[in-house]
Amino acid sequence: MALAPTIDGKDAVGPRWPGLGAWGPALALVAVWLVLIAATGLYRPDFLSHQTLLAVTFTMSIVGVLAVAQALVAISGGFLDLSQPSGLILSGLVTVRLAEAGMPMPVLILGALATGAAWGLVNATIIVLAKLNPVIVTLATNFIGLAALFLLFQLAQVPRGTAIHEFGRTSLLGLPAIWWPMAALILVAGFFLPRTRVGRRAIAVGGNRQAARARGISLPRTRIAIFTLSGALVGLASVLFVASSGPFNPGSANFLQLNVIASVILAGVSLAGGRGNLWLLFPSVGFLSTIPTTLVFFGLASDWQLIFQGFILVFAVAFDGYRARRAP
Amino acid sequence: MFAAAHPSVHHRFNEGPFIRGTHVDKSVKFGLHPKYESPDPNMDHMTVQDTCRGNGAALQTEMSPVLEASHVAKRYGAVVALHDASFSLQHKEVHGLVGDNGAGKSTFLKILSGVVAADAGTIAVDGQTIHMRGPQDAMDAGIETVYQDLALVDTMTAYQNVYLGREELSRNPVKRWLNLVDDRLMRRRAAEVLSSLAVRIPSDNVPVKSMSGGQRQCLAIARALLWGRRIVILDEPTAALGVRETEQVLEVIRDLRKHDVSVIVVSHNMQQLMSIADRVTVMRLGRTIATRSVRETEIPEIVGLITGAIPGDLREERTAEPATP
Amino acid sequence: MGHKTYGAATSAGALAFGLVLGFGAPAAAQDDGFTLGMMVGGNPCCEWMKSQGDVARALAEARGWNYMELSNNNDPATALRNAQILVQEGADAAIQFNGQPSSNPAIAQVMNAAGVPIVTYDIAQEGMYFVGIDNLGAGIAGGEGLGALVRDEWDCNPDLVVSAEGAAAGIVNEWRTGGMRTGLRNICPEIPDERWVSFESQGDAAVGLPAARDLLAAHPEAVRIAVVGLNDGGVLSLIQAAEQLGRADEVMGWGQDGAFITGDNVNPALKGSVFYFLESYAVNAIRDVIEPIAAGDAPPVRWEAGDPASQVQGCPVTAEEPATVPDMEERVRLLLEAPAGTTAYDLFCPNR
Structure with missing residues (x-):
């Protein structure tokens, strides 16, 4: 066919990371993480200890689950769900109340998942019915939720000695018990998102809303499904949170937001939607959870860590921008 | 040979009532495209090899139209976007739709592709009236539209775009239950349809x-071809392209006839249109005013019809009749 | 004394701000008698804010004063409007708690211009009498409480002394954590300098947890760990981190503010805390500032946190002792029955 020789890849740009294919960014991220670990280990050999491993993996657990929830929203074109802190505390409060009532673990988990899903559904319903920007809606619902939670309670914690209290303090195979659900979630979600029909449609909606609609994919349905699922994952995170965090107040989850967003960006999830590999959240969350620990080993005063957190977000955004410019 | 190649024609399209009294006769339906179910590009090779440009339609004029739009009208508030548009598309025909800005082309096109609901008039595919409630209804009827924005998801690959919204689930029952897609199948079929183009x-x-x-x-055309079992609508397919690429795309459009579909092309570029179309329908001020066979007309006549320098064929009251040449 | 109801106009205006808490508030400049205006914080977080108002009302009524109460609704603009309302209504003196201090300078200006003296709690503002906790004193008292345990249990030889800081609290953080370190040193002066470390807990048990784990990981050899902090939450974050890293067996913490030292869920490693009896602020304010003003003998405006008009004394308690302290409702009742000027510390602190 006359066409064949002329329409070819000449105008196109090749793969971004030659030789590594799609796994290039993942390997780069893992490499940066390993360099950080190696450098700190050289400076302070006692960094490479089981204690450090526990400290880092505990920190990863809650952020990791929230990052999956956040990434699902971003990939499907919802940009960001800023209502995660309120959703987490709300689900956490339900979990605590169920624990106080002496309910067994499965009931606590179901209660948390259902509460989180309901929170996500409320957000999605407002977004879909009012046709509003998800960022604005979730910013507002987070604010409202926080204010309402302050009216509901001041401090809450799961009772000492209950199964969930133990769950937040024990280790399993040398790692925190609360770490395993996070790792499993990243694995499973990362596998299913690009390989299922619903997942691919969610990605399509994020990549090009008009195109998805023109191909018969329903935007409202996708949005409601994603926000509800994402909310349920926030509920899961709340189980890990109340299990491990002890007494908390309505504002106690706010500090997670920045880390979660930075993790999502650093993992290469496009905030514009349509692109993102959930598996990369593992090195991304791991890297960002390791940094504060290394700072302590390098002897930086604790107030510096807050400053550093801000820098990390800037770094993540800059890294993403660099990647986007290099991308075809 | 037709009957042998299209065994499933009868039991699908003999169902349902005759619509609007057009001259539909069972005997002439053999020309219809056979791909009702999930497309299998292999079947393309079983269809009639018709590489002659511009004369394919002549054979088909005796047959019932694949698509027939009658007295379609649309108003937006006080603004009448479409007064009265009627149009018929023959099997394996490339049919140009031209008109000045504001002539109603794009409204008409949106109605045909189900994006906009008409206020009045009917649209029939293979003699069956279609109730268009949305793009899905048009797609279900075998009408695929390639918009100027192409409706491609940039972050996805070619085959993923081809199967966008129609992802094939795995045949393995467990994987199917898990909603997993069959990438290998989609990749292969997409590659086949792309290479056939x-x-x-x-x-x-x-x-x-x-x-x-x-x-x-x-790619967008290939996707339309894979899913558009009967009709592919192309909206300004070359508007955004350079000279060399335009020629390539035009070649692909000419080639579409081989794939047993009928094509509607909306374009501003008269020269291009004349080089690929069998017939051209002219719209002016919200009405379809004339249809010409490309072989029997010249660009100046079409331009005259567009601008109004040459009056249309039909009186306003008579626009109901399909303007067959 | 007879209560008069609000004038209709004011009532409507106040309702529009959604801040009427007081009922039967008498007032108006033309009325006879001394009028005390009270602006409570209105942060839904805390019981004691409401209690402050109840105590102030009871004390004012006991003295035959008119009493007017408004809520700042935890909002700086509302606080400023409340100040203007108090001036219009002819208050002779005012007390406020403003958890959103950005409007404090403007409030001071309004009150000073109208010649209405005002007491502010907890956050110092030039032009307002300052009544607050003796944070340094509370810190030293808590540190000495922990020091006694460290001396008795570990022979003044802990592997690590951790300060759970909350930098956002500024000078209060320095007073409390610094005071606790001083108090601990008073008992155990020989602990080497390199064993004193700190981390940023942000004063929240949940928020401080990651940094606490990091700190413990960086001191893997430490077994006997003493913890002081800005508040109970900060101390608890390190205790919980130790639990998670399997090192909680020999951790002893002593907090501030008493938030986690009461109830059924007290962490066994939290050995003590310091009660502030916040409901009793009004006793200090009225005894040391408002009463002299009502008597026509206004004291000088001591507004600096380091040199307050009146100081609330912290009450160090061990984990066993809170059970002997009545709950807030009971404390308010007993406080109001006590002779004038008696503070909650005087009544309830087990270690006074």
Whole structure:
């Protein structure tokens, strides 16, 4: 066919990371993480200890689950769900109340998942019915939720000695018990998102809303499904949170937001939607959870860590921008 | 040979009542495209090889139209976008739709593709009236539209775009239950339809945004071809392309006849249209005013019809009749 | 004394701000008698804010004063409007708690211009009498409480002394954590300098947890760990981190503010805390500032946190002792029955 020789890849740009294919960014991220670990280990050999491993993996657990929830929203074109802190505390409060009532673990988990899903559904319903920007809606619902939670309670914690209290303090195979659900979630979600029909449609909606609609994919349905699922994952995170965090107040989850967003960006999830590999959240969350620990080993005063957190977000955004410019 | 090649024609399209009294006769339905179910590009090779340009339609004029729009009208508030548009598309015909800005082309096109609901008039595919409630209804009736924006997801690969919204689930019951898709099948079929169009796509693992404009246009056409069992609508397919790529895309459009579909092309470029179309319908001020066989007309006549320098064939009261040449 | 109801106009205006808490508030400049205006914080977080108002009302009524109460609704603009309302209504003196201090300078200006003296709690503002906790004193008292345990249990030889800081609290953080370190040193002066470390807990048990784990990981050899902090939450974050890293067996913490030292869920490693009896602020304010003003003998405006008009004394308690302290409702009742000027510390602190 006359066409064949002329329409070819000449105008196109090749793969971004030659030789590594799609796994290039993942390997780069893992490499940066390993360099950080190696450098700190050289400076302070006692960094490479089981204690450090526990400290880092505990920190990863809650952020990791929230990052999956956040990434699902971003990939499907919802940009960001800023209502995660309120959703987490709300689900956490339900979990605590169920624990106080002496309910067994499965009931606590179901209660948390259902509460989180309901929170996500409320957000999605407002977004879909009012046709509003998800960022604005979730910013507002987070604010409202926080204010309402302050009216509901001041401090809450799961009772000492209950199964969930133990769950937040024990280790399993040398790692925190609360770490395993996070790792499993990243694995499973990362596998299913690009390989299922619903997942691919969610990605399509994020990549090009008009195109998805023109191909018969329903935007409202996708949005409601994603926000509800994402909310349920926030509920899961709340189980890990109340299990491990002890007494908390309505504002106690706010500090997670920045880390979660930075993790999502650093993992290469496009905030514009349509692109993102959930598996990369593992090195991304791991890297960002390791940094504060290394700072302590390098002897930086604790107030510096807050400053550093801000820098990390800037770094993540800059890294993403660099990647986007290099991308075809 | 037709009957042998299209065994499933009868039991699908003899169902349902005759619509609107058009001269539908069972005997002439054999020309219809056979691909009702999930497309199998292999079947393309079983269809009539018709490489002659411009004369394919002549054979078909005796037959019932694949698509027939009658007295379609649309108003937006006080503004009448479409007064009265009627149009018939023959099997394996490339039919140009031209008109000045504001003539109603794009409204008409949106109605045909189900994006906009008409206030009045009917649209029939193979003699069956279609109730268009949305793009899905048009797609279900075998009408695929390639818009100017192409409706491609830039971050996805070629085959993923081809199967966008119609992802094939795995045949393995467990995987199917898990909602897992069959990538190998989709990749293979997409590759087949792309190669049947002679479109070279860099790699299945490269996102669409890294492709050239021509490649993207051809990909969108290939997708329409795979899913548009009877009708493909192309909206300004070359508007965004350079000279070289335009020629490539035009070649692909000419080739579409081989694939047993009928094509509606909306374009501003008269020369291009005359080089690919069998017939051209002219719209002016919200009405379809004339249809000409490309072989029997010249560009100046079409331009005259567009501008109003030459009056249309039909009186306003008579626009109901399909303007067959 | 007879209560008069609000004038209709004011009532409507106040309702529009959604801040009427007081009922039967008498007032108006033309009325006879001394009028005390009270602006409570209105942060839904805390019981004691409401209690402050109840105590102030009871004390004012006991003295035959008119009493007017408004809520700042935890909002700086509302606080400023409340100040203007108090001036219009002819208050002779005012007390406020403003958890959103950005409007404090403007409030001071309004009150000073109208010649209405005002007491502010907890956050110092030039032009307002300052009544607050003796944070340094509370810190030293808590540190000495922990020091006694460290001396008795570990022979003044802990592997690590951790300060759970909350930098956002500024000078209060320095007073409390610094005071606790001083108090601990008073008992155990020989602990080497390199064993004193700190981390940023942000004063929240949940928020401080990651940094606490990091700190413990960086001191893997430490077994006997003493913890002081800005508040109970900060101390608890390190205790919980130790639990998670399997090192909680020999951790002893002593907090401030008493938030986690009461109830059924007290962490066994939290050995003590310091009660502030916040409901009793009004006793200090009225005894040391408002009463002299009502008697026509206004004291000088001591507004600096380091040199307050009146100081609330912290009450160190061990984990066993809170059970002997009545709950807030009971404390308010007993406080109001006590002779004038008696503070909650005087009544309830087990270690006074």
